[in-house]
Amino acid sequence: NPPDAIVLDVMMPEMDGYKVCSILKSDDKYSGIPIVLLTAVASHVTSTRYSHYDGMSMEADDYLPKPASPEQITESVKRLLKI
Numbered sequence: 001n002p003p004d005a006i007v008l009d010v011m012m013p014e015m016d017g018y019k020v021c022s023i024l025k026s027d028d029k030y031s032g033i034p035i036v037l038l039t040a041v042a043s044h045v046t047s048t049r050y051s052h053y054d055g056m057s058m059e060a061d062d063y064l065p066k067p068a069s070p071e072q073i074t075e076s077v078k079r080l081l082k083i
Contacts, residue, residue: 005035025059
C-alpha cells in the first residue's frame with residue numbers, strides 16, 4: 001500500500017528531493033500523496049536549484065526549512081491529511 005504522506009529532504013546523495021517529488025507526482029499511484037520537502041537552504045536564495053521556490057514549483061504540497069522540529073513536521077502532515 002502507498003504511504004499516506006511523504007517527507008523528503010531536498011539534498012539527498014543519489015537523487016535530490018525535487019527529482020523524487022517530480023517522479024512521484026507524475027506517477028498515478030503516488031500523485032495524490034501529499035509531499036513535504038525539508039531543506040537547510042534558505043528560501044531567499046533563488047539562484048540555487050535547492051530554493052524554496054523550486055520546491056513549490058515541483059508540486060510539493062508543503063515546504064519546511066531545516067531544522068524542522070518533529071512537531072512542525074507532524075503539524076504539516078496532519079494539515080495536509082486534514083486530521
